[in-house]
Amino acid sequence: MEILISGASVAGPALAYWLTRHGHRVTVVERAGALREGGYKVDIRGAAVDVIQKMGLLDQVRAASTDMRMARFVNGDGKQVATMDAELFGGRSSGDIEIMRGDLARLLHEITEDDVEYVFGDSITSLTEDADKVRVTFEQAPARAFDLVVGADGLHSNVRALAFGPEERYVHHLGHYISIFSVPNHRGLDREEMMHAAPGRTAGMYATRQMTEAKALFMFSSPELAYDRRDVERQRDLLAEAYRDQRWDVPRLLAEMGDAPDFYFDAISQVRMDRWTTGRIALVGDAACCPSPASGQGTSVSLVGAYVLAGEIPGVLAGERSGVLADETPGQGPFFGAYEEIMRPFAEANQKLAAGNLKGMVLRSRGQIRFQMFMLRLLPRLPGKDAMIRRVSEGIHRAATAIGLKDY
Ligand SMILES: Cc1cc2nc3c(=O)[nH]c(=O)nc-3n(C[C@H](O)[C@H](O)[C@H](O)COP(=O)(O)OP(=O)(O)OC[C@H]3O[C@@H](n4cnc5c(N)ncnc54)[C@H](O)[C@@H]3O)c2cc1C
Structure with a gap:
């Protein structure tokens, strides 16, 4: 089949990899003029590590990992009040990998660029489905027809808006905002992060081993704010x-x-959506089921979703011959097999992590901050500390492994 994917970050190139392995011809359209290399730290855990291994990328991904050592918590005067091991801070279990999103996107692009047509600097403007194709128009390129179209274009997905309706129906605000950007590494951080908590406002800074600069990170609680997503100046003002x-x-x-x-x-x-597919159009990754940065699982859900979606798409010809397409499972489109049925419990288990994590990431009161710092200082001295530490990452590990991967 000829398949169009919108978005070349994590889910898009990962899906392109598996679709070409299954014999399909793939085009990826990305709005940015080139591969977006920047970003922030993301985690690959549990089932997603298995997907990376199946792609033959495990060694390269490990070699590009952030190699973070520790987190330091500081008070308003910059005085260190507690420290935490980096693996514990990231809630990682053995085998999990932390990597910069841009490095992961680059590796995924590298292993697909010879077999996949990448079109940068363009975006889909309309999708019209008929009996055997989806007719697609673009901002720049001439119109084309594809057998299937997949939106892997993130939280504010263009394909979702075109095929499923406005994002207000699906995007749920979790009561917090996040901001991240590069800054000079004036603290000389070496594979470590500094965090400063104030009531309702967390600020931090980190540098991984690859970085010459550092990243500044802000997370704060707030009801929904009115602003235009293209108006960066206004967003800077809101943060300030x-x-x-x-x-x-x-x-x-x-x-x-x-x-x-x-x-x-x-x-x-x-x-949150009831359906991720409609006719010949599907969504994957953040576009379908973004669990939010607070879950720490967006990247893993994207990688696993790409693997499952590609595996569940039956070959059209094989499907037509064997009657697979005619014999549609009730409530599911014929083109995407059991994709939704397999992925939904996994996506939901990972979405559930966000609310609890947020409570620990942005503390509400001075009392809570004092208590958290006290516990962090006490922890290394407690008997049974290893079991307590394991419990911290256990919930994330359970969600990260809450799917059995078929061998497609
Ligand atoms: C600040 C921050 C911190 C995060 N921390 C973590 C973490 O610790 N752990 C973790 O696992 N995850 C984390 N995430 C989430 C993670 O980055 C995402 O879940 C993951 O990147 C999702 O991948 P994706 O490919 O579905 O979407 P995205 O990475 O959002 O990529 C979407 C792509 O689509 C492109 N696009 C957008 N519109 C169009 C269009 N109209 N046409 C064509 N292309 C388009 C975009 O340019 C982009 O390249 C974090 C996210 C953020 C924002």
């Missing part, structure tokens, strides 16, 4: 307003945000 009068390095980091070429600001949100 939220962190007015904050201490530690916050004023300096905010002063540097105007120079950052990769300023990112968004609501921490989840995508």
Whole structure:
């Protein structure tokens, strides 16, 4: 089949890899003018590690991992009040890998670029489905027809808006905002992060082993804010307003945000939909079921979703001959097999992580902050600390492995 994918970050290239392995011809259209290399730390855990291994990428992904050592918690004067091992801070179990999103996207692009047609700097403008094709128009390229179209274009998916309706129906604000951007590494951080918590406002800074610069990170609680997603100046103002009068390095980091070429600001949100497929069009990754950055599982859900979706798409000719397409499972489209049925419990288990994680990431009161710092200082001295530490990552590990991967 000829299959069009929108989005070349994690889910898109991973899906392209598996579709070409299954014998399909794939085109990926990406709105950005080139592969977006920047980003932030993301985790590959549980079943997603198995997917990476099946792709033959495990050694390269491990070699590109962030190699973080520790997190330091500082008070308003910059004084260290507690530390935490990096693996524990990231909630990682043995075998899980932390990598910069851009490095992962580059590796996925590298192993697909010879077999996949990548079109950068373009975007789909309309999708019209008829009996045997989806007719697609683009902002730049001439119109084309494809057998299937998949939206792997993230939280604010274009394909979702075109095929399923406006995002207001599906994107749920979790009561927090996140901002991240590059700053000079003025603290000389070496594979470590610094975190400063104030009530309702967390600020931090980290540098991985690959970085010459550092990343500034902000997470704050807030009801929904009104702004235009293309108006970066307004987003900078909203961030500055939220962190007015904050201490530690916050004023300096905010002063540097105007120079950052990769300023990112968004609501921490989840995508919840009853269906991820309609006729010949499907969604995968954040576009379908974004669990939010607070879950720490968006990347893993994307990798696993890509693997399952590609495996579940029956060959059209083989399907027609064997009657697979005629014999449609009730409630499911004929083109995407049991994709939704297999992925939904896994996606939902990972979405459930976000609410609990957020409570620990953005603390509500000074009392909570004092208690968390006290516990972090006490932990290394407690008998049975290993079991307690294991329990922290156990919930994430359970969700990350809550799927059995078929051998397609
Ligand atoms: C600040 C932050 C921190 C995060 N931390 C973690 C973490 O610790 N652990 C973790 O697992 N995950 C984390 N995530 C989530 C993770 O990055 C995503 O879940 C994951 O990247 C999803 O991959 P995706 O390919 O579905 O979507 P995305 O990575 O969002 O990629 C979508 C792609 O589609 C492109 N696109 C958008 N619109 C169009 C269009 N109209 N036409 C064509 N292309 C388009 C975009 O340019 C982009 O390349 C974090 C996310 C953020 C924002």
